Amino acid sequence: MKVVERLGSSHGWRLERGFLADGREVFAKSGVVSPLFTSEAAGLRWLGEVMDVPEVVEAGADRLVLSWVPTEPPTPVAAERFGRKLARMHRAGADAFGAPWPGFIAELPMDNSPAPDWPAFYASRRVLPFVRQAAALTAGDRDRVEQAAAIFPEISGPEEPPARIHGDLWSGNVLWSGGTGVLIDPAAHGGHRESDLAMLGLFGVPYLDRILGAYQEEHPLADGWRERVPLHQLHPLLVHVVLFGESYRGQLMRAVDRVLGLRR
CATH class of the missing domain: 3.90.1200.10 (Aminoglycoside phosphotransferase (APH), C-terminal lobe)
Structure with a gap:
C-alpha cells in the first residue's frame, strides 16, 4: 500500500489512508500484534451481509485494511x-x-x-x-x-x-x-x-x-x-x-x- 496521508493514531494504532497497486483507495489500521484486527474483520463481514460497511481488503495479526469510505454531511x-x-x-x-x-x-x-x-x-x-x-x-x-x-x-x-x-x-x-x-x-x-x-x-x-x-x-x-x-x-x-x-x-x-x- 502506498500511504498518501497519515491520519494520526487511536488507542495505540496507526491510522493511514493510501492506495493499492490496482488503484483502490483504502484505510489501514496497524500496530501491535493483536487478535483485534481479525475480530473486527469478522464483525464487519457479518454485519456487511445485511448492512453498509467498508469492504475488508486484508486482515492479519498486525493490520486491518478496509475500502475507503468518502464522507458527506448527514441529512x-x-x-x-x-x-x-x-x-x-x-x-x-x-x-x-x-x-x-x-x-x-x-x-x-x-x-x-x-x-x-x-x-x-x-x-x-x-x-x-x-x-x-x-x-x-x-x-x-x-x-x-x-x-x-x-x-x-x-x-x-x-x-x-x-x-x-x-x-x-x-x-x-x-x-x-x-x-x-x-x-x-x-x-x-x-x-x-x-x-x-x-x-x-x-x-x-x-x-x-x-x-x-x-x-x-x-x-x-x-x-x-x-x-x-x-x-x-x-x-x-x-x-x-x-x-x-x-x-x-x-x-x-x-x-x-x-x-x-x-x-x-
Missing part, C-alpha cells in the same frame, strides 16, 4: 434511510447471545462466549468484567453496579431473540456516505437491539429522532424501551470509566441509579 433523509437499514440489520438476527470470534471494544478484550439469555450475557460478559477493571470506582460504586446487575432479569423488558448488533454504535462509528450511514469499528455480536440504539443516543448522533422514527416504522420496539436506555448505557459508560477514569464516573453512577429505579 434527515440519510438518517431515516440509516434507521430503516439498522432495523433490518437487527432483525437479521444471530445464532446466540455472543459471537464465535473474540470480542474487543477499543483495545479492551470482551468475552463473546454464548450465554442462555440476554440478561445473563449482559451481566456476565459486558457489565461485571468492566466493574472489576474500573479503578476509578469506589467499593460502594461497585456494590451499586452489582446490585443493578442482579436485577437485569426483572427489568430488561419482553424477551427477544438475539439481534445482529454493532455493539459499539456511538456517533463516531457511523460514517455518512452515499446518502446513508456506514458502520465502522464494530464490536459485533448477537445482543439486544436496544443496546445499539441506546449507544447512538449516548454521545449525540445527528438526527437521532429521524433515525428512531424510521427504525420504529420498520421494526417497532417493545413498550418501555425509553425507560430502559440507562440499562443499555451501563456497558459503554463502564468502558469509558476503564479507559478514561474519573471523568465518566458521575455519568455512570447516575445511570446506575436510574437502572435501580426501574425495579418495581
Whole structure:
C-alpha cells in the first residue's frame, strides 16, 4: 500500500489512508500484534451481509485494511434511510447471545462466549468484567453496579431473540456516505437491539429522532424501551470509566441509579 496521508493514531494504532497497486483507495489500521484486527474483520463481514460497511481488503495479526469510505454531511433523509437499514440489520438476527470470534471494544478484550439469555450475557460478559477493571470506582460504586446487575432479569423488558448488533454504535462509528450511514469499528455480536440504539443516543448522533422514527416504522420496539436506555448505557459508560477514569464516573453512577429505579 502506498500511504498518501497519515491520519494520526487511536488507542495505540496507526491510522493511514493510501492506495493499492490496482488503484483502490483504502484505510489501514496497524500496530501491535493483536487478535483485534481479525475480530473486527469478522464483525464487519457479518454485519456487511445485511448492512453498509467498508469492504475488508486484508486482515492479519498486525493490520486491518478496509475500502475507503468518502464522507458527506448527514441529512434527515440519510438518517431515516440509516434507521430503516439498522432495523433490518437487527432483525437479521444471530445464532446466540455472543459471537464465535473474540470480542474487543477499543483495545479492551470482551468475552463473546454464548450465554442462555440476554440478561445473563449482559451481566456476565459486558457489565461485571468492566466493574472489576474500573479503578476509578469506589467499593460502594461497585456494590451499586452489582446490585443493578442482579436485577437485569426483572427489568430488561419482553424477551427477544438475539439481534445482529454493532455493539459499539456511538456517533463516531457511523460514517455518512452515499446518502446513508456506514458502520465502522464494530464490536459485533448477537445482543439486544436496544443496546445499539441506546449507544447512538449516548454521545449525540445527528438526527437521532429521524433515525428512531424510521427504525420504529420498520421494526417497532417493545413498550418501555425509553425507560430502559440507562440499562443499555451501563456497558459503554463502564468502558469509558476503564479507559478514561474519573471523568465518566458521575455519568455512570447516575445511570446506575436510574437502572435501580426501574425495579418495581
